Amino acid sequence: MIDALGEPKLLLPALVNEALAANDRAKYYFALLPIAQARADDPQRSAPELVAERSAAGVEEDALDTVPAHSARLEAGRYCIPQVSEVCARLGAELATMLDPLTGREPIRQANSPPGWRRCRANRGAPRTTRSAPSRSRA
Numbered sequence: 378m379i380d381a382l383g384e385p386k387l388l389l390p391a392l393v394n395e396a397l398a399a400n401d402r403a404k405y406y407f408a409l410l411p412i413a414q415a416r417a418d419d420p421q422r423s424a425p426e427l428v429a430e431r432s433a434a435g436v437e438e439d440a441l442d443t444v445p446a447h448s449a450r451l452e453a454g455r456y457c458i459p460q461v462s463e464v465c466a467r468l469g470a471e472l473a474t475m476l477d478p479l480t481g482r483e484p485i486r487q488a489n490s491p492p493g494w495r496r497c498r499a500n501r502g503a504p505r506t507t508r509s510a511p512s513r514s515r516a
Contacts, residue, residue: 386499392478405434406468413448413458
């Protein structure tokens, strides 16, 4: 309604609050993935629990608590991480929400978004449970 009245700047505080909440959720997802990878690399090592972090971030999906325990290393630096596609999709959505205050509520998810974001959003639907670890060669 405010936008219809021609005062989109009045929306900015709400957008910033949404972006801050999205930042908390993104930090949780960014913490979850390397913990799952570390657990897959060393299944005997116990993975830290992120229940409190998940709850504090407002992520309600408690099934994510078991992701590290069920992660496995495959051949040649590839990993099987349960729900990785869903986690990456949510992470992309949180990053887009974080950008909303900077774009004046012209969501980056629209057709005029940068090519990388369109590609990322287009690939979200493809089920992928493995990820290759980045190459870590030192020169």
